[in-house]
């Protein structure tokens with residue numbers, strides 16, 4: 454390693470002192486918000502899809518992880534997974550130079566401050582009232598990250614004939630409520646093997662159903678010459694046999 458000449462070091466120090474830069478500068482997250490003109494009543498960030506040109510497509514990258522399978526009810530054809538949905542997209546109205554703000558690369562902002570993609574789950578038949586995370590993370594290049602826990606009460610067409618020694622497959626399809634594929638495109642962040650692995654790692658409770666696999670597929674819904682992008686997540690699970698259930702009960706009893 455070659456040491457820089459003494460002269461340059463001194464000149465650099467002098468420059469630091471003159472510009473009052475370096476470690477003396479203090480930056481707050483509020484400075485970033487002020488720079489962006491992002492205030493609680495600035496509607497420009499909220500009202501419409503945040504693109505600089507209306508022909509730009511907003512790409513939403515989505516990941517779903519299954520935390521728990523709360524219920525699989527064949528009688529009512531109801532499937533209730535508890536999922537974590539993480540989304541990211543670009544807000545073209547937001548960008549800052551971290552170097553101007555002491556290296557701040559991301560800030561968290563209340564969810565209702567910015568536009569969010571209007572994603573919904575087709576099969577969901579009950580409104581979810583799980584506690585919501587109130588913030589989203591925004592990075593200096595305008596990428597917005599949002600995550601939600603959702604208790605999905607969904608309909609699922611199940612084959613009841615093999616009950617209770619059966620496996621079932623239930624899907625949740627996620628798409629934008631009004632934006633067609635020319636406006637919002639939804640892509641999976643992780644492939645099927647990855648989301649299966651993630652889910653298996655964090656699965657908290659399986660009840661009487663054993664989680665087997667989560668797979669993700671792209672799909673397109675067409676209606677009236679318009680197309681909407683969909684991501685379909687399919688959960689495959691097996692009903693634990695009475696023998697297995699007894700075994701796990703006695704095991705937990707021994708602890």
Ligand SMILES: *[C@@H]1O[C@H](CO)[C@@H](O)[C@H](O)[C@H]1NC(C)=O
Nearest residue numbers: 487488489490491546547548
């Ligand atoms: C914020 O608003 C001021 C005054 O209206 C404007 O000069 C400035 O360019 C805006 N900042 C950004 C990042 O748009």
Ligand SMILES: *[C@@H]1O[C@H](CO)[C@@H](O)[C@H](O)[C@H]1NC(C)=O
Nearest residue numbers: 642643644645646647648650
């Ligand atoms: C799925 O993603 C993981 C990690 O991103 C990668 O290693 C793996 O090869 C992918 N699997 C398939 C089938 O594409």
Ligand SMILES: *[C@@H]1O[C@H](CO)[C@@H](O)[C@H](O)[C@H]1NC(C)=O
Nearest residue numbers: 624645668669670671685687
């Ligand atoms: C999803 O795609 C995989 C291959 O990537 C395929 O094996 C599977 O049948 C598809 N599932 C659905 C529900 O279309």
Ligand SMILES: *[C@@H]1O[C@H](CO)[C@@H](O)[C@H](O)[C@H]1NC(C)=O
Nearest residue numbers: 633674675676677678679680
């Ligand atoms: C759909 O498009 C076809 C061909 O472009 C046209 O003939 C038809 O009238 C359109 N239908 C509707 C409902 O707009």
